[in-house]
Amino acid sequence: MAEIMVVAEHREGELREITLQMLHKAAQLSGERGHQTAVVLLGSGLEGLVDQVRDRTDTVVVYDDSRLEHFDPGLHAEILAALIAQRAPLLTLLGHTPWSMDLAPALAVKTGYPLATDCVDILLEGDRAKAVRQIYNGKIFARMAFRDSAGYLATLRAGAFPAAERARSLAEIVRPALPALSLPATREFLGYEETGKGEVDIAQADLLVSVGRGIGEEDNIAPARELAGLLGGTLSCSRPIVDKRWLPKYHQVGTSGKSVRPKVYLALGISGAFQHVAGLNGTGTIIAVNKDKKAPIFRVAQYGAVTDVPALLTALRTEAAKQS
Ligand SMILES: Cc1cc2nc3c(=O)[nH]c(=O)nc-3n(C[C@H](O)[C@H](O)[C@H](O)COP(=O)(O)OP(=O)(O)OC[C@H]3O[C@@H](n4cnc5c(N)ncnc54)[C@H](O)[C@@H]3O)c2cc1C
Structure with a gap:
């Protein structure tokens, strides 16, 4: 029986959603193959986080030390490499996040294990792992084999899996001593800065009308905002709209914007980049409008219309005004 290890990610005492998504994938693979799962927590003052994961895995490995209070990829890679050498997990999962983009390559070098990044799925065939990644801007899914190895490393894309259920009995908790650290801390922590504080909080909205590059021109922001108001919702957008300075940053949805969970998300002229x-x-229900029927947003939308957004905006606004 092999082990699938998840490197937990957290910030300011909160477990990052990606950790629960990785635990879902780890539980799925372990269920299929009869493997064990382990989650590794590194940081300082971790007891609250241990409670959040201990019923979603078989083992929780905890390194709770003031030297680990702030993420330092050098220190984390040293500790994880020692742990991997000791536990020899078949597969180690990290999030495809700025945090792990710093950490995973160093870990691959230290362990000698092959690394696949930005995976949207992982398959195990016996002791061989395969990674599924998107290529050509999300239009094609490619299945890639790792070279033969005793263990594999993969970073998983946020949002590729649902969060793990609290379905298990309580995990065994292991608290190994920190290995002797050869490296000094390489980073100085200055503080956290939240993105997107502004007049509206899109993260709290039940209904979002969200505009992307497909709205065509800045003049179409006003009707979209009006439509959002008439529907009792809030206006949000994709990143190009912020880059063009048509809306402030606090309207942006996505990895470098905000995570949202509205009941309804109306995506207008948004391609659906990961x-x-x-x-x-x-998010509850995603409704997508796009003139390209092959746009990736239709893969995640429950309802869709292939049509011209600026024309639809005018029609929807007229209809909503009639109803109000
Ligand atoms: C590190 C990094 C972080 C990023 N973070 C974010 C993020 O947080 N949020 C984010 O949104 N993006 C982010 N991006 C950018 C992301 O990769 C995409 O480029 C972006 O999401 C695309 O926005 P879009 O869908 O509005 O534009 P496009 O991808 O250009 O899509 C426009 C869509 O509109 C459709 N369209 C065009 N004209 C019409 C019409 N008349 N009627 C109907 N449909 C039409 C097109 O078919 C197309 O599907 C990030 C990129 C990087 C590298």
């Missing part, structure tokens, strides 16, 4: 869709995890 950086955008990753911010929609937990």
Whole structure:
């Protein structure tokens, strides 16, 4: 029986959603193959986080030390490499996040294990792992084999899996001593800065009318805002709209914007790039409007219309005004 290990990610005492998504994938693979799962927590003052994961895995490995209070990829890689050498997990999962983009390559070098990044799925065939990744801007899913190895590393894309259920009995908790650290801390922590504080909080909205590059021109922001108001919703957008300075940053949905969970998300002229869709995890119903029937947003939408957004905006606004 092999082990599938998840490297937990957390910030300011909160477990990041990606950790629960990785635990879902780990539980799925372990269920299929009869493997064990373990989650590794590194940080300081971790007891609250241990409670959040201990009924979703078989083992929780905890390194609770003031030197680990702030993420330092050098220190984390050293500790994880020692742990991997000791536990020899078949597969180690990390999030495809800025945090792990710093950590995973160093870990691959230290362990000698092959690494696949930005995976939307992982398959195990016996002791061989395969990674599923998107190529050509999300239009094609490619299945890629790792080279033969005793263990594999993969970073998983946020939003590719649902959060793990609290379905298990309580995990065994292991608290190994920190290995002797050869590296000094390489980073100085200055503080956290939240993105997107502003007049509206899209993260709290039940209904979002969200505009992307497909709205065509800045003049179409006003009718979209009006439509959102008439529907009792809030206006949000994709990143190009912020880059063009048509809306402030606090309207942006996605990995470098905000994560939202509205009951209804109306995506107007948004292609559905993964950086955008990753911010929609937990959204109720997604309705997409796009002139390209092959746009990736239709893969995640429950309802869709293939039509011209500016024309539809005018029609919807007229209809909503009649109803109000
Ligand atoms: C590190 C990094 C972080 C990022 N973070 C984010 C993020 O947080 N949020 C985010 O949104 N993006 C983010 N991005 C950018 C992301 O990769 C995409 O480029 C972006 O989401 C695309 O926005 P879009 O869908 O509005 O535009 P496009 O991808 O250009 O799509 C426009 C869509 O509109 C459709 N369209 C065009 N004209 C019409 C019409 N007349 N009627 C109907 N449909 C029409 C097109 O068919 C197309 O599907 C990030 C990128 C990087 C590299």
